Amino acid sequence: MLSKYKNLWQAVATLVGTIIGAGILGIPYVVARLGFWPGLIVIVVLGISSLLINLMIAEIMLRTRFRHQIGGLVKKYIGVNWEHIASFGMIIGAYGGLTAYLIGEGQVLAALFGQAENSIVFSWIFFIFSALILFIGLKLIKALEFWMVLLVVIVVVFIGAFSLPQLQIANFQTVDLSQAIVAYGVLLFAFGGTGAIFSVKEILAGDKKMIKPAIIIGSVLPIIVYILFALFVVGVTGMSTTEVATVGLGNALGNKVVIMGNLFAVLVMGSSFLTVGIGLKQLYQYDYKLPAWLAWILVIVVPLLIFLFISHNFIEVISLAGSLTFGVVGVLVVFAFWGAKNKGDQKPAFNLPKFYLVGSGLVLLFLIGVIVTLIDL
Secondary structure (H helix, E strand, O other): OHHHHHHHHHHHHHHHHHHOOHHHHHHHHHHHHHOHHHHHHHHHHHHHHHHHHHHHHHHHHHOOOOOOOHHHHHHHHOOHHHHHHHHHHHHHHHHHHHHHHHHHHHHHHHHHOOOHHHHHHHHHHHHHHHHHHHHHOOOOOOOHHHHHHHHHHHHHHHHHHHHHHHOOHHHHOOOOHHHHHHHHHHHHHHOOOHHHHHHHHHHOOOOHHHHHHHHHHHHHHHHHHHHHHHHHHHHHHHHHOOOOHHHHHHHHHOHHHHHHHHHHHHHHHHHHHHHHHHHHHHHHHHHOOOOHHHHHHHHHHHHHHHHHHOOOOHHHHHHHHHHHHHHHHHHHHHHHHHHHHHHOOOOOOOOOOOOHHHHHHHHHHHHHHHHHHHHHO
């Protein structure tokens, strides 16, 4: 019994730890500009959409005899050409994330050391340090996911304790619906945790009936955390909310929040950079058969070039990555889910409805996001 629930909470922590990454730091900024109440609606809608996509992926995996990640599942149930699109989308998303972490780490470290004007210098320092770790090939231990999730909860509670006395009702009254597409992209990026479903399935391989509750719990917890984080930050800083939320919040609430909040941001973005970087490096090595040194160069050079020559805007980068990457992957997952219902190899541990109406709604939601983002771009 103890082992059963230990595995359940390990699976939940893996999913929550993957979803709650650097994206959380951009949520208050876009919610403040869109408006807290419309922002709340977007958080809930995209959070539920993420939950459904995660459940669909899990059922596809459970219907498939051999082990596959998302690209392999898309290939099996939709076709090889769509697999390339899925892989390309994931690579673009990874580069978007790496670039955003590079930008954000510079801003946070500069704020932490009281040198806001030197954020680019700190981005360079972070880049060199992280590139060396990726070259060495540090293996991140999955057990650390639990402690990262615990740290997130502690920091949100800590920020809440300092923020509640400073909340201002006027900060919840601004509404600007023209900011909806940016908020959509950032929040879609923040809910991106599809890569963790395979790990959840592996952790609970001995008790597959626990996969569904693990995914539900692991997908709902980030919704709650994001709502609370947005409430605390927007309530205090309003339209002065910074792109990386902890920077402006620290300025408003004093040194304790500067230190605690920005250390939290450093850890979240740093671990996200390494996790995404290692995953992309392995993709190049194992799927595309590239030598380790070339895979490493491809991982680190592209985000550096984007940072140097295209954008220093944290929100812009994660919004673009969220809208394009997770939008495209979401559409392909829905079609693969319908294909697996008809062509699956085995009976799954749980069986979702065919979700034709809901799935069509998700496809429409993601496609509109992709099209509007491309037009805006």
